[in-house]
Amino acid sequence: MEYDALVIGGGACGLMCATQAGLLGKRTLVLEKNDKVGAKILISGGGRCNYTNLHTDIENFISENPAFLRSAFAQWTVDDTMDFFKQHGQITGEEKTLGQLFPKSNKAKDIVAVFTKLMYETGQDVWLNTEVVSVSPVDDGYAVAVVKAGKQKMVHAKKVVFASGGLPVAKLGASDFAIRMAKKLGLQIVATAPALVPVTITGKDAPWYASLAGNAVFSRVYNDKIAFEENILFTHWGLSGPAILQISSYWRAGESFLINLLPTADIEQLIKKERNAGGKRTISQLLQPYFTRKMVEALGKFLPIDLKIASLSKADAKLVADTVHHFPVKPAGDKGYDKAEVMRGGVSTDELHAKNLESKKYKGLYFGGEAVDVTGWLGGYNFQWAWASGYLIAKDL
Structure with missing residues (x-):
């Protein structure tokens, strides 16, 4: 099967990326280590999922270059998030403390269902229980080594999206894979640490x-x-x-x-x-x-x-x-990564084009979500970044 891109990680950023790519008529393959997509979405907000924050601004984020976010939040706004979930999942938001927006149903699974439905309808593929071992540049794109059902396979694509998150909550499949691969490729990394942590x-x-x-x-x-x-x-x-x-x-x-x-x-x-x-x-x-x-x-x-x-x-x-x-x-x-909500630091924004999050050094290689040096406050801000970054990347695939 020929794909426009491989998306590593079926979390918030990866799901939005694959879904938006599908709506634009493109084909993606999502590679997910867990036995289901959206594992971290499902536990967020106590299982209710505060999926955005009405007060989102670059001031609500920690990064060595917060201004980098201006392009993302201009292209995908809080209103876009609200409209997307309302249009495709009949989800209307209910504001709670300090601008946090939750689905009126109070069910995080309703958020995940929007993505799984759209990905099915637009023909996006998902490989569950699949661990990505390495990503290597080749003449016609990238060779991605994966382990699926205990067997190693090689998958090729012209474009690869790193949406594999960060280190918090290892039991949900979190890893520093994107950071390790970025280092291997010679990209600059801002030191990582637990954030939003007791x-x-x-x-x-x-x-x-x-x-x-x-x-x-x-x-x-x-x-x-x-x-x-x-x-x-x-x-x-x-x-x-x-x-x-x-x-x-x-x-x-x-x-x-x-x-x-x-x-x-x-x-x-x-x-x-x-x-x-x-x-x-x-x-x-x-x-x-x-x-x-x-x-x-x-x-x-x-x-x-x-x-x-x-x-x-x-x-x-x-x-x-x-x-x-x-x-x-x-x-x-x-309390470390097991109790942290997110990871601070990540791939330096200096390494990425602000308009589409593509690597400046490697054409067709993208980084989004938690893997990037962008960390939001508590209360839906990190989801807004995940949705925005997934959308930006999808437009460019």
């Missing part, structure tokens, strides 16, 4: 965090680069929750960040108001309306919570404000 706390502070396991607190988590206001979640091994996952993408080993545990109020003003009312309540009583009893008790490690406000010295008042609004955290590390 952080761990060890040492003398570990028991304090563990004692609060299960407590969620709406907070402002920040460093000198950025700030996020969402929930944090205390765990037996450290911190998780949306705000922690977000800041993790901007955190490096050895660094610290700060947490404002009460971004909706000003402790100094609350203390002042309490003093004016006689200051009979204790710090513990002052904090109780804002935190769980367990959280207030835990803060007693750092604060004189049984002291009455009227007895607070200026130093004590400052200590309370600093602890609540500027709580310092120095993680020992993170």
